[in-house]
Amino acid sequence: MQWQPNMVIADFSGFSSILHNVQQLSAIYSACGKSTRLLVMQSGDHPQIEEYCQKQGTQEIFSKSLPLHDVNSLIEKTLNSRPPFRYRQQHTASLLTLREERVLKLWTEAASNEMIAKVMGISPKTVYTYKRNIRMKLGADNRFSLFLAHPLEVA
Structure with a gap:
């Protein structure tokens, strides 16, 4: 893609x-x-x-x-002037590894780096690296843009 x-x-x-x-x-x-x-x-x-x-x-x-x-x-x-792209969010998620998907899920639930690290059995520095990779793969300029309302979201 x-x-x-x-x-x-x-x-x-x-x-x-x-x-x-x-x-x-x-x-x-x-x-x-x-x-x-x-x-x-x-x-x-x-x-x-x-x-x-x-x-x-x-x-x-x-x-x-x-x-x-x-x-x-x-x-x-x-x-909002045109219909959203044809591909769905699950295609974007498939760009992520299973561990990145898990970090993203915990991240969206407002878990801290320390909590994510504890749940996944990794260091907080590794969590930071996962978050950076997620932002790069999803094309997010900053950590906040992943959580802004976006017309591509699937209800």
Whole structure:
């Protein structure tokens, strides 16, 4: 299974001075395909880039100077604008070893590293390593993002 993000936030302003042809941005649109949501946030005014993005199906281009609360709302709206990916959470879980799945289960139950270590008969440092591996395999940028509400969750 090829990894594909659920959403890409792009600012093409930085490319405006080095673009030989605006068509160079097509690789980003191709990589997003039909499943990945693309949120374009620009810093500055770039009519040629904006026109190209709109031709590619970008509904709106937003300013990067939006207040953080508005950016959060925009991200939520964008994530919910398309149906979730076809694959289910069990496919993601299959990326984990049985021991990693057990650590993740205990972790989601709010067990401390020390408690997880005691239950599994391993050291707290090994628990830390398992957690790091879980985050890497699941594509979590930080330890909190695994527990945030996410449209891919299966009820």
